[in-house]
Amino acid sequence: MITEIAQIEVRPGQEQEFEDAVAKALPCFLAAEGCGGADLHRSVEHPSRYRLMVRWETVEHHTVTFRGSAGFARWRALAGPHFAAPPQVEHVYSVYARGTAERGATDGPALGTRPSASGPSPSGA
Numbered sequence: 493m494i495t496e497i498a499q500i501e502v503r504p505g506q507e508q509e510f511e512d513a514v515a516k517a518l519p520c521f522l523a524a525e526g527c528g529g530a531d532l533h534r535s536v537e538h539p540s541r542y543r544l545m546v547r548w549e550t551v552e553h554h555t556v557t558f559r560g561s562a563g564f565a566r567w568r569a570l571a572g573p574h575f576a577a578p579p580q581v582e583h584v585y586s587v588y589a590r591g592t593a594e595r596g597a598t599d600g601p602a603l604g605t606r607p608s609a610s611g612p613s614p615s616g617a
Contacts, residue, residue, distance in 0.1 A: 493528060493547055493548070493549065493585070493586070494547070494548045494549070494550060494551050494553075494554070494583050494584070494585055495545055495546070495547050495548075495583065495584050495585070495586070496544075496545070496546040496547075496548060496554050496581060496582075496583055497543055497544075497545055497581070497582055497583075497584060498543065498544040498545075498546075498579040498580070498581045499541065499542070499543055499579060499580040499581075500541070500542045500543070500544060500571075500575060500579045501540060501541055501575065501576040501577050502540045502541075502542060502574050502575065502576055503540070503574055503575070503576045504540050504576075506574045507534075507539060507540060509574055510542070510571060510574035511532070511534075513570040513571040513573075513574060514532050514544070514570075514571055516570050517566060517567040517570045517571055518530060520561075520563030520564070520566050520567050521546055521558075521563070521567070523563060524553070524557065524558045524561060524563050525553060525557050525558075526548050526549040526550060526552075526553025526554075526557060526558075527546060527547065527548060527553065527558070528547035528548065528549065529546070529547045530544065530545065530546040530547070531544075531545045532544050532545075533545065540576065544579075548583075551583050554583070
């Protein structure tokens with residue numbers, strides 16, 4: 493599983509409209525092939541800055557399949573007018589993950605899985 497992190501700067505004063513647009517566009521992501529869910533986070537220190545985090549099976553599910561879809565066009569039509577600048581996007585994969593249910597466990601952190609061959613290659617460490 494790959495996570496797309498899109499840092500989005502929103503035009504000041506349009507934060508609520510942007511959040512409403514994302515809520516309307518969320519079904520476009522969730523219906524997309526390879527999408528495993530999405531979350532929108534708002535910065536505490538910079539209230540016009542958001543991070544949209546979308547889980548994809550592979551990078552290509554985002555960059556090829558979704559970006560070439562009507563769902564992507566709808567997302568940009570809804571949210572794009574509120575962008576102060578183009579989003580900065582990167583793809584990451586989990587190396588370590590620990591949930592609150594695991595607090596107090598005596599063993600080490602749960603290891604994430606490496607992406608498929610279509611994603612970044614392991615470091616060999």
